[in-house]
Amino acid sequence: MIAEFGLVALWLAGALALLQLVAGAVGLSKGGEALSGLVRPVAAAQGVLALVSFATLVALFARTDLSVKLVAMNSHSAKPMIYKIAGAWGNHEGSMLLWVMVMGLAGAFVAMVERRLPERTMLATLAGQAFVSLGFYAFLLLSSNPFERLVTPPPEGNGLNPLLQDMGLAFHPPTLYFGYVGLSVAFSFAIGALVTREVGPAFARAMRPWVLGAWIFLTIGITAGSYWAYYELGWGGWWFWDPVENASLMPWLAATALLHSASVLASRDALRAWTVMLGVVAFSMSMVGTFLVRSGILTSVHAFAVDPERGSFILALLAINIGGALTLFALRAGTVTEGKRFAPISREGALVFNNVMLSAILGIILFGTLYPLVTEAFDTRVSVGPPYFNPVSAVFFVPMLLVLAVGPLLRWRRDRLDRVGKVVAIPALLALGVAAFLIGRGVSLLPYVGMALAAGLAVASVLPLRERNLRRTPLAVWGMVAAHLGVAVALFGMASDSAFKVERLVALRAGEATQVGPWKVMLKSVRPVAGPNWTAMEADMFASYEGGIVTEIRPQARSFWAPLQQTTESALVTRWNGQLYAVIGEEAPGSPGDGRWQLRLWWKPFVTLIWYGGLLIAFGGLLALIGRVASDLRRFAARGKIACRRERQGR
Amino acid sequence: MPTVIKPKHQRLVLLVIALAVLIAAGLLAAWALRNQASYFYVPSEIATAPPEVTRAVRLGGMVEKGSLRTDADGVTIHFVVGDGKARVPVRFAGIAPSLFVEGSGVVAEGRMAPDGTFVADNLLAKHDENYVPRELQDMTEHQKREIVAETTDTR
Amino acid sequence: MTNGTGEKRAPVRWALWLPLALFVGFIVVVLFGLLRPAGNEVESAMIGKPLPAFDLPAAVPDRPGLSSKTFATGENGGKPRLLNVFASWCVPCAVEAPQLEALRRAGVEIDGVAIRDKPKDVAAFLARNGNPFARIGRDDVSAVQMAIGSSGVPETFVIDAKGVIRYQHIGDIRPDQVPMILEKLREAEE
Numbered sequence: 004m005i006a007e008f009g010l011v012a013l014w015l016a017g018a019l020a021l022l023q024l025v026a027g028a029v030g031l032s033k034g035g036e037a038l039s040g041l042v043r044p045v046a047a048a049q050g051v052l053a054l055v056s057f058a059t060l061v062a063l064f065a066r067t068d069l070s071v072k073l074v075a076m077n078s079h080s081a082k083p084m085i086y087k088i089a090g091a092w093g094n095h096e097g098s099m100l101l102w103v104m105v106m107g108l109a110g111a112f113v114a115m116v117e118r119r120l121p122e123r124t125m126l127a128t129l130a131g132q133a134f135v136s137l138g139f140y141a142f143l144l145l146s147s148n149p150f151e152r153l154v155t156p157p158p159e160g161n162g163l164n165p166l167l168q169d170m171g172l173a174f175h176p177p178t179l180y181f182g183y184v185g186l187s188v189a190f191s192f193a194i195g196a197l198v199t200r201e202v203g204p205a206f207a208r209a210m211r212p213w214v215l216g217a218w219i220f221l222t223i224g225i226t227a228g229s230y231w232a233y234y235e236l237g238w239g240g241w242w243f244w245d246p247v248e249n250a251s252l253m254p255w256l257a258a259t260a261l262l263h264s265a266s267v268l269a270s271r272d273a274l275r276a277w278t279v280m281l282g283v284v285a286f287s288m289s290m291v292g293t294f295l296v297r298s299g300i301l302t303s304v305h306a307f308a309v310d311p312e313r314g315s316f317i318l319a320l321l322a323i324n325i326g327g328a329l330t331l332f333a334l335r336a337g338t339v340t341e342g343k344r345f346a347p348i349s350r351e352g353a354l355v356f357n358n359v360m361l362s363a364i365l366g367i368i369l370f371g372t373l374y375p376l377v378t379e380a381f382d383t384r385v386s387v388g389p390p391y392f393n394p395v396s397a398v399f400f401v402p403m404l405l406v407l408a409v410g411p412l413l414r415w416r417r418d419r420l421d422r423v424g425k426v427v428a429i430p431a432l433l434a435l436g437v438a439a440f441l442i443g444r445g446v447s448l449l450p451y452v453g454m455a456l457a458a459g460l461a462v463a464s465v466l467p468l469r470e471r472n473l474r475r476t477p478l479a480v481w482g483m484v485a486a487h488l489g490v491a492v493a494l495f496g497m498a499s500d501s502a503f504k505v506e507r508l509v510a511l512r513a514g515e516a517t518q519v520g521p522w523k524v525m526l527k528s529v530r531p532v533a534g535p536n537w538t539a540m541e542a543d544m545f546a547s548y549e550g551g552i553v554t555e556i557r558p559q560a561r562s563f564w565a566p567l568q569q570t571t572e573s574a575l576v577t578r579w580n581g582q583l584y585a586v587i588g589e590e591a592p593g594s595p596g597d598g599r600w601q602l603r604l605w606w607k608p609f610v611t612l613i614w615y616g617g618l619l620i621a622f623g624g625l626l627a628l629i630g631r632v633a634s635d636l637r638r639f640a641a642r643g644k645i646a647c648r649r650e651r652q653g654r
Numbered sequence: 655m656p657t658v659i660k661p662k663h664q665r666l667v668l669l670v671i672a673l674a675v676l677i678a679a680g681l682l683a684a685w686a687l688r689n690q691a692s693y694f695y696v697p698s699e700i701a702t703a704p705p706e707v708t709r710a711v712r713l714g715g716m717v718e719k720g721s722l723r724t725d726a727d728g729v730t731i732h733f734v735v736g737d738g739k740a741r742v743p744v745r746f747a748g749i750a751p752s753l754f755v756e757g758s759g760v761v762a763e764g765r766m767a768p769d770g771t772f773v774a775d776n777l778l779a780k781h782d783e784n785y786v787p788r789e790l791q792d793m794t795e796h797q798k799r800e801i802v803a804e805t806t807d808t809r
Numbered sequence: 810m811t812n813g814t815g816e817k818r819a820p821v822r823w824a825l826w827l828p829l830a831l832f833v834g835f836i837v838v839v840l841f842g843l844l845r846p847a848g849n850e851v852e853s854a855m856i857g858k859p860l861p862a863f864d865l866p867a868a869v870p871d872r873p874g875l876s877s878k879t880f881a882t883g884e885n886g887g888k889p890r891l892l893n894v895f896a897s898w899c900v901p902c903a904v905e906a907p908q909l910e911a912l913r914r915a916g917v918e919i920d921g922v923a924i925r926d927k928p929k930d931v932a933a934f935l936a937r938n939g940n941p942f943a944r945i946g947r948d949d950v951s952a953v954q955m956a957i958g959s960s961g962v963p964e965t966f967v968i969d970a971k972g973v974i975r976y977q978h979i980g981d982i983r984p985d986q987v988p989m990i991l992e993k994l995r996e997a998e999e
Contacts, residue, residue: 072900072904075900076900153900153903153904154903154907155903155906155937155938157898157900157903158933159898160900161898161899161900276665276825277668280828283828284828287832291835294839298839298842298843300839300842300843301842314843315843318836318839318840318843321836322836325832326829326832326833326836329828329829329832330829332825332828332829333825333826333828333829336825337821337822337825341662341664341665344664345664355668359671359672359675359676360675362672362676363675363676363678363679364679366676366679366680366683367679367682367683369835370680370683370684370687371683371687373835373838373839374687374691375691376838376839376841376842377838377841378691379841379842380841380842383693383694384693384694385691385692385693385694386691386692386694386712387687387690387691387692388692388710390690390692390710391686391687391690391691394686394690395682395683395686398682399679508729508747508748508749509727509728509729510727510728510729569751586749588729588748588749588750589749589750591724591728591729599728601728601729601749603748603749662821665821666820666821669820669821669824670820673824673827
């Protein structure tokens with residue numbers, strides 16, 4: 004019953020999306036204005052129904068209703084409740100339903116809250132949102148029904164991939180989806196602006212908080228995903244340039260570029276066509292990413308197993324949505340007038356430069372991710388990894404960071420380098436100092452450059468606060484400072500880990516110890532342990548940093564049984580200056596009873612800064628969002644007061 | 655400082671610069687991909703057309719039964735990968751994946767050493783988690799390995 | 810709204826179509842990827858080769874066990890048969906049960922290989938989903954499964970009258986695929 008209820012809610016939501024599209028489109032035409040009043044309530048209702056449908060699916064998983072095919076294939080009654088719930092979105096159909104729900108809710112929220120845009124643009128925007136949603140509703144209802152029933156329920160479910168039975172990862176998809184799908188709002192705004200030819204500062208100011216919101220979620224989602232991969236996969240790495248990771252990074256790059264471009268448009272009325280195009284590109288990258296991961300054309304450590312038939316459906320959706328939007332862009336953007344002029348050395352100039360750099364990096368990652376596909380057509384199997392992505396991105400990342408250091412200090416419209424030269428000298432000297440300090444310490448090129456740049460950038464990012472009354476500095480400026488500082492912090496963590504990490508691979512007997520950098524690690528014992536749905540061999544180890552306090556750590560080699568899979572539970576000891584990372588392997592082959600266990604240990608200096616930096620970037624975004632929304636509300640209230648006063652004065 | 659240019663010129667200049675950078679990025683990417691993409695080899699291909707010693711590649715094949723030895727340090731293993739036509743000796747220092755056994759398939763990532771050995775940085779055992787049974791949950795790791803080794807020797 | 814001569818605006822206008830052009834290129838690349846057969850499936854290297862020798866005990870009391878000899882002796886009147894690899898814990902196997910039943914009613918003889926399972930569970934699975942099998946062999950450690958080149962469940966093989974493997978179907982048989990399986994069986998008669 005519940006499953007049917009969820010399915011009906013989904014159909015209704017889809018029908019409402021169709022109505023929203025029709026009402027919006029007709030409402031734009033002459034003589035159809037009557038229908039325009041429908042659009043907002045319909046959008047709200049659609050969002051609510053999508054939410055209801057999703058809630059139903061979660062309820063089915065929570066109850067482990069094995070008569071539903073999705074639950075039978077992805078859940079198990081022995082799983083802890085929190086992971087049963089997370090199982091709802093840990094599969095293809097469930098995550099598509101999550102996608103559709105977020106789109107519906109975002110559209111509903113925009114419909115109810117957004118008041119800054121002309122009515123016609125709002126109609127076009129909501130119609131655009133409905134058009135995109137419709138495709139995904141069709142996909143769900145026609146080819147990926149999450150509520151499909153099994154004729155004979157099995158006695159037990161197939162279990163969820165044990166790699167996903169983890170707190171961080173359970174909540175990583177919803178965070179990312181709020182980000183990916185939140186960008187659909189920017190897409191719809193861009194469509195609305197193109198259809199009604201309203202590409203100006205108002206459009207940018209309206210779009211900006213929505214993009215900021217989605218971007219914050221994406222930043223957190225990517226940071227969390229990276230940390231999860233780091234401690235769960237047991238390889239000591241935190242980014243693998245896996246297609247699924249790239250699929251999340253590409254929309255983030257586009258959204259970052261969009262954010263900065265929208266800033267320029269909002270405050271300086273320049274970069275109109277570029278901002279609109281980025282609005283289209285950002286969500287397009289979300290859709291492309293989703294397609295790459297679900298179609299099965301690229302293999303990845305954590306892709307959903309979906310067949311090419313579904314991949315073709317999504318590809319058709321992509322072709323219609325993105326192709327349609329880009330065609331609209333080509334046809335209409337020509338009539339968008341140019342914005343105001345600016346000199347090359349100016350804040351706008353710096354932002355344009357960095358936008359182009361971000362786009363280049365986006366292109367490089369897209370190329371590298373698709374390359375294996377291209378070569379397959381010529382019957383060669385390749386894989387593309389860090390040896391390509393790291394250096395080639397760096398070619399564009401380094402100039403971007405240099406401009407990032409200087410950009411916020413430049414004036415709008417026109418500035419001179421010598422004016423900021425004195426101020427910039429401080430971070431520049433610091434960077435050179437770090438570079439000099441590191442010579443001859445065996446650091447390879449990229450981490451070397453990274454460390455120097457990070458040091459310089461950290462100082463440069465706070466420079467905009469000098470000569471300001473800190474109490475009256477707008478929150479948006481604090482946000483910018485925090486986000487840019489976050490970039491420096493994360494970069495420092497990445498470079499430090501690459502440059503200075505120490506690895507030890509040993510086979511130890513109980514009682515033996517080994518040295519990893521400044522840590523002394525002793526293996527006390529290895530014994531079997533069990534959990535709710537797993538068994539493991541757990542090592543009891545004692546670690547001390549430079550002869551200090553001893554910490555006990557217990558890495559495990561764990562076996563789940565439904566489905567059967569091995570995972571490593573790494574043990575981490577976190578200090579202010581880095582992490583000790585310990586992984587246990589198998590009993591070393593040799594004479595049985597030898598009792599030697601394989602251990603892999605790392606000392607990773609300052610590695611945690613990578614994720615603190617990521618969170619700082621997201622925090623900066625949050626500050627900026629609060630600042631902008633607050634100032635918008637103040638302006639709104641002030642306008643209201645002025646209007647009231649005028650009325651009273653009879654004007 | 656240069657005078658501020660007309661808006662339509664500015665738009666054109668911006669466009670040209672952006673296009674130039676993006677084309678440069680594309681060319682750089684294409685060049686780098688040719689040099690840095692990791693090609694997949696089977697042992698007979700390594701025998702006939704070995705990759706350069708510095709190039710990161712992948713080697714796939716079956717682990718020859720009886721070829722697996724462990725060094726005294728307990729963590730470095732040596733084995734031979736074959737495809738029925740050629741054999742390549744492989745050396746790997748690290749924690750092998752739990753389903754890595756003689757007689758099963760493996761994909762090794764690494765590079766060729768000058769002495770003809772393949773030095774692996776990473777091993778991927780070709781065995782999907784769907785095919786290991788619930789019964790084996792009660793057995794020890796060692797017994798599990800025995801069973802799998804037994805089963806792949808049916809031909 | 811426009812200022813300046815037409816030719817000055819032409820490059821900009823032309824460039825506006827560039828993003829769409831790039832996107833079309835992307836679609837073309839990706840179509841290549843989709844339309845070629847998925848490389849993720851492990852195809853049996855045994856297609857065209859005779860079944861390896863095996864002799865499996867019975868998995869359930871009311872069906873005999875399965876031996877490779879029965880395939881080559883023409884015991885079944887010289888017609889091709891289906892060999893279905895399944896398990897009680899495999900959900901898609903339950904999903905394809907109606908299709909196997911439909912094939913059986915169309916006159917096809919189906920033998921089963923129950924991998925990595927307990928007899929009690931196999932019997933329960935057959936009681937729930939129907940039993941289309943003439944014989945069911947018990948393959949506790951997937952020995953036979955791997956020997957015939959199967960790497961997952963469910964998989965269905967067409968074995969001709971000489972005991973040669975002619976076709977491998979990976980995954981569950983969907984209702985719309987039943988005619989195709991019948992066609993493969995017909996082809997194997999030649």
